[in-house]
Amino acid sequence: MxxxxxxxxxxxxxxxxxxxxxxxxxxxxxxxxxxxxxxxxxxxxxxxxxxxxxxxxxxxxxxxxxxxxxxxxxxxxxxxxxxxxxxxxxxxxxxxxxxxxxxxxxxxxxxxxxxxxxxxxxxxxxxxxxxxxxxxxxxxxxxxxxxxxxxxxxxIHASTEARLENALLATGFQADDWKPDSPVVEQIGNLTGKSRNVRILGSASLDLCFVASGKLTGFWHDGLYPWDVAAGALIIQEAGGSVTNKSGEPFRLSDNTLVASNGGVHRAFLSLL
The missing domain is CATH 3.30.540.10 (Fructose-1,6-Bisphosphatase, subunit A, domain 1)
Incomplete structure (x- = not known):
């Protein structure tokens, strides 16, 4: 074709x-x-x-x-x-x-x-x-x-926040990572007081769409599978946001860590994760 x-x-x-x-x-x-x-x-x-x-x-x-x-x-x-x-x-x-x-x-x-x-x-x-x-x-x-x-x-379009202190973020736990020493616990601690707040909502695909529609400024998650993120990752990109792995490289479905944002806070967001 x-x-x-x-x-x-x-x-x-x-x-x-x-x-x-x-x-x-x-x-x-x-x-x-x-x-x-x-x-x-x-x-x-x-x-x-x-x-x-x-x-x-x-x-x-x-x-x-x-x-x-x-x-x-x-x-x-x-x-x-x-x-x-x-x-x-x-x-x-x-x-x-x-x-x-x-x-x-x-x-x-x-x-x-x-x-x-x-x-x-x-x-x-x-x-x-x-x-x-x-x-x-x-x-x-x-x-x-x-x-x-x-x-x-x-x-829909991603939000316009340019400072992490104004960002409302979300994350989640994979089922086998729901434990006190999870890296997510430390990551939330890194963001405490440096972002507006962090939410744990429980559906990665919808959380990604909330970033795309400006309801959330960013979302990150370790251990997601391709079916969790394939649709939402594209929706964010088409809404003007950014989707990378934890190294800041363009996200691929072979990556098991996803970091998504409106783009404006992405570098600061990554630095704290």
Whole structure:
């Protein structure tokens, strides 16, 4: 395909990703009030429910039906198959979909409304489309490379804070890092008194979208997986923000540390992490 054909095709991909995410979201809402069967994957903080599996099945089946030539990576199907970062150490070929069927499962289980379906789409080794949908609030964040970022169809932009002392930041713990000697504890300490405050909200994909829409100034997280960040990273970039690894290099899905910001505080933010 040439560039024009790619753009038209990827616009269709974005529309379909939106449709898949909203369909999965409606199914999640339809079963939310029913009792949940909760399973531990690695420990009491790393959980999955039958609703995660239902959401994933809906999205995977729609992709396989409409785009059988595309590859798919999703958390519940592929999360236990070795190191997910390794899949992105070498360039991937063709189009692929990276799915988190419920990002923020613990929030979902406890009835907190901060969770989302996240769908990122790659062409070769480049993120080209991203959709993050919160079915509770019906907020749908989306982006297509080179076309800006949107919330429910309206353009969004990262915030304009230029000083870290004015920055509202967010982070989180991976399930196996929820412990007193976690590096995140030290990092929060480094930022205490030097930023406006730090939040722990529990859904990386939505936290990234909050940076893209100016609600947060920055977000960082160690140990995130590709399905946690593929969509949100593109949405931030298209909203004018910055996404790097901890060394300040452009973020890749093979990196296990992500630092995102509005761009204006990025260097100071990195220096304290």
């Amino acid at each position: 040439n560039e024009i054909e790619n753009g038209s095709y990827e616009e269709r991909l974005l529309q379909d990703a939106t449709r898949y995410a909203t369909e999965a979201g409606e199914r999640i809402l339809s079963v939310m009030k029913k009792p949940l069967h909760i399973q531990e994957k690695k420990n009491a903080s790393d959980l999955v429910t039958e609703v995660d599996l239902l959401s994933e099945r809906i999205v995977r089946e729609r992709i396989a039906g409409d785009y059988p030539e595309h590859w798919i990576m999703s958390e519940e199907t592929d999360g236990g198959l070795g190191n997910a970062y390794d899949a992105f150490l070498q360039p991937n070929e063709g189009y692929g979909w990276i799915i988190d069927p419920i990002d923020g499962t613990t929030n979902f289980i406890h009835g907190l409304s901060h969770f989302a379906i996240s769908i990122g789409i790659m062409r070769d080794d480049v993120l080209v489309c991203g959709v993050v949908y919160n079915p509770i609030t019906r907020e749908l964040y989306s982006a297509q490379r080179g076309h800006g970022a949107f919330l429910n169809g309206q353009p």
